[in-house]
Amino acid sequence: MQNLTLPHDGAVECYNWKEGARLLVDRARCSGQIAKGAKKNRRFYYDVIMAFDIETTKLSNLNYNPGFDPECLHYFNICFCWQVMIDGAFIFGRKPEEFFEMLDTAAAELEGYIICYIHNIAYEFNNLRDFFMRGVSGPDDIFMKSRSTPLYLRYKNAFEFRCSKLLTGKSLAKIGADIGYEKLTGDFDYSVLRDYETELTPLEMNYCFRDVNILYKFLTAERVNFCAAYKKRVTHISHLPYTVTGYVRIDVKKIFSNTAHGRYILKQTALTMQEYLEICGAMWGGYTHANFRYIGDELKNIWHVDIVSAYPGAFLTPDGFPFALVRSRDPTTENFMLNLNDPERAVIGRITFHDLQLKRGGVPYVPASKSAMDAGAIVENGKVLFTNTCTITACDVDFHLIMGAYEYSKIDVDYYYLGIKKKLPYNIIKLIEKYFAAKTTLKHVPGREIDYAYAKAKLNSVYGMSCTSLLHPTYSIINGTCVETGVDYEPANTIPYQWAIYITAYTRRLIYGMICEMQKNNTFVYSDTDSIFFKYDRAALDAIEAHNERQREYLKGLQKLYFDITPKNPEGETQYLFTLDVEDYDAEKNETTIDTFCAIGAKRYYIGRGAGVYDVTFSGLRATKSKKGVNGYNTQRLIDMFGSLNDAFAAIKNGSVDLPYVEGVDKLSNYNISADFVGELGGRTYRRPCSYTLYPQSIRLSLNHELKAFLGNVERRNEFE
Secondary structure: OEEEEEOOOEEEEEEOHHHHHHHHHHHHHHHOEEEEOOHHHOEEEEOOOEEEEEEEEEEEOOOOOOOOOOHHHOEEEEEEEEEEEEOOEEEEEOOHHHHHHHHHHHHOOOOOEEEEEEOOHHHHHHHOHHHHHOOOOOHHHEEEOOOOOEEEEEEOOOEEEEEHHHHHOOOHHHHHHHHOOOOOOOOOOOOOOOOOOOOOOHHHHHHHHHHHHHHHHHHHHHHHHHHHHOOOOOOOHHHOOOOOHHHHHHHHHHHOOOOHHHHHHHHHHOOOHHHHHHHHHHOOOOOOEEOHHHOOOOEOOEEEEEEOOHHHHHOOOOOOEEOOOEEOOOOOHHHHHHHHOOOOEEEEEEEEEEEEEEOOOOOOOOEHHHEEEOOOOEEEOOEEEEEEEEEEEEEHHHHHHHHHHEEOOEEEEEEEEEEEEEOOOHHHHHHHHHHHHHHHHHOOOOOOHHHHHHHHHHHHHHHHHHOOOOEEEEEEEEOOEEEEEEEEEOOOOOOOHHHHHHHHHHHHHHHHHHHHHHHOOOOEEEEEOOEEEEEOOHHHHHHHHHHHHHHHHHHHHHHHHOOOOOOEOOOOOEOOOOOEEEEOEEOOOOEEOOOEEEEOOOOEEEEEOOOOOEEEEEOOOOOOOOEOOEOOHHHHHHHHHHOOHHHHHHHHHHOEEEEOOOOOOOOOEEEEOOOOOEEEEOOEEEEOOOOEEEEOOOEEEEOOHHHHHHHHOHHHHHHHO
16 A cells, blocks of 8 residues: 555555455445346345546557548557546556456356446446456347447456446536536646656546546435435435436336326327337427528627426427327328318428429428438428428428418328327426426535436426337347447337427427527527527517416416426526526626627527627537637637638638647547557567547538528528528
8 A cells, every 4th residue: 555645635545456346345345235037037236336447558559551441540559557446445447458357357256246436437348348348248238228338238247337427427527516526627738648667646546536526525415415315214325216207217117117197198199119209200309590691790689588497398299199099091182181280280201392482581490311302302490491392301390380371282292190188297297396396496506406407308308208219229249339229129118208399399389489580670690599689679578478378377387286396596586487488688788798799600609798708509510619718729720810700700601611620639539440550668569458539630611511502602592682
């Protein structure tokens, strides 16, 4: 054992890997065990909290041939140190072989599993894949969430590796901030090449220690909080779910799987694979769009409204949701329209519109990504303006909006499903209210940051569970590489998939309806899934307030039937789900606090906050948001390159802008790839121990090519003005 003095954490006892093997066994035996799993496959877990992390450096690949090989073969990673925290004891090592030898030694004496958490397990797994896979004895020992990310991995029948990022949905820095134990940042210069003999400074050692200690402190608290919240008779680390959605899944299963009425609803709403495949195309995303009339213009006096908890709020809509769905045996146009115009009917189908054209001066609604169109279609910013034929799968909410916004000559019906719309079960509404109340009352409350974060994550997960695909790829590890081997179909066992289709549709209807109000005065500028930016428009603000008043009265009416669903925030203000809240607003001055706004397409815009500070959203570009009055790195880089952010956006609009990779600042792109990697460092030769490679990649910022073509065709553009 070595005594360390760390700059931020003081005196620390540090064990090497040989001492660590005995430590793992002793801590496990002192903790006790708990049975887990089915009788047929019963596993035992020790109540031990263990966290693992690695640090890596990148080497140049000596087998790389410039001009012939792709850039993804240029670099690869080696692990130069690793660290473990187990029940408050710190174990540190330099070679990855030593970590796995420590596990092997301990595994020989363990009679159950120690759960070991890794933050962002994909990184450690793919950097040490060959080491991990030698401890996997069969397909049940690893469950792949994707080609690069295991949900769990069991090693030598003694260790189960899980991902704390999947458990929390947060970065390690955010977890540290939530528990009041900050992650150290900027203390490692990753551009310096290190191997396992490179001496680390006390500050770098402190960095390694704190990364695993953050997880240990968080998991220690979360083990107690979870077991208390879910009334577990025994407080045990194995009770924690694998993902953040697991918290909600427990609550939802109490409503459905664990009650007779709930099981009846699941049976009634179950979809066959054919039914799912035929309606899943009706699952659209949020309505994201930029008004082409203002593309590239830097605008002032821009207002911003945001839906209060949009998707959870849509669960409470009075219009209802389909339970049982039946495929129509008579899919004629006449019958389709008859059912479509019945407000009590849910209709989901695949329809072809002929000679579909947006009405002059209107706002397009049909997403090109969800449509099958002819070659002559005109698409603007991802939305269809004109096409001779447009085949699309949608629900009745979307069909009504399409038919109101477009002109067309006729429709052909391929197929459609029918259902009766009903309000959601009482217990689902109660669950949403519970999460919303927790989120509302805990926001900005000192010391309750973790509770607030979980309440918010749970509220959003209710929708997330419903929209999860029912087709699940299956993976196998072949020669150390993860390969997709097939697809499994699993009917929803939590929240019916068809409800999610209507959740997004009702949200789009609210956003699009408000946009149409604004378009009457040509004040609509930009919209995202649950928010709208617009020029000052008194009529639009009146329409927003009218919606809010209707929603408030509706929620108050629900309270008489159910329970209080209008909680107060810490400032004493009543909050109402699915209302439109004016953001970036100074109530005393009755004016917007947005200094400037400019959009050049979907997910391509900036908000000026005054004093040269901007929040930028640009698809594929990270490090753009301002923080504490300082621009994000890439935002400042654009300003430095062009003199102003508006000039930078003008250059992107008129052509494209390349941001070259900057060594030591930008993140390297990564790939899982099979190739022969060899590098040298400190007189030693290293071969690739995994299939994880890193390579620098410049970023090209450009206008959406369809939007660029549309803006350049003045004659066609004038047809839609």
